Amino acid sequence: PNCIAGGKRPLHTLIPGLMKTGGKVSHAFGVMGGQYQACGHAHLVTNMVDYGMDVQSAIDFPRIFMEPHGIDARLSVERSIPQSTLDGLVARGHDFFVAHDPWGGAQAIEIDRERGILIAGSEPRKDGCALGY
Known part of the structure; x- marks a missing residue:
């Protein structure tokens, strides 16, 4: 099991992500949820890149x-x-x-360079928020 003990390394899956578009960072995001995290990142990126969803819709989508x-x-x-x-x-x-x-919890920020704004999305399944400056 995932617990603290001598000679063990607890499961740790902090894996924030950055996505580039046109050679520049266009999105910063993260998905929490243990074993779900890598799958959650794939869901999030697929929803945005392959299905053209905005960050909030990509996070909201059923899993x-x-x-x-x-x-x-x-x-x-x-x-x-x-x-x-x-x-x-x-x-x-x-x-x-x-x-x-539900599994996971995601926050994401899209960098809209043309308008000079950040567009944030946050997980409706649990508490949290996406902040950027």
Whole structure:
């Protein structure tokens, strides 16, 4: 287990991210949540880059995650995922369960250089805020 003990290193996953656009930093972001963090970063960046979402929409979007981990892992889905999507997963043979609690927590800031402003997004699933100057 993840605990303090002699000869052990506790799990530590502080992994802030920076994204570049046109060779300049365009976004600063971070996702908390232990094992979910790397997956959360991928969700956030994919939502912004591939789907053109603004930072708040990318953070708000429903999440999926494999739990617990390893061979017996099952797909865990947030309650906010539409029933039609869940029906599609069942039709394709996926085994999943609806998570009781959300995972992760994200904050992100977009740097809008043309307008000279920062655009922040913050996690609605828990307390927090994104600050920049």
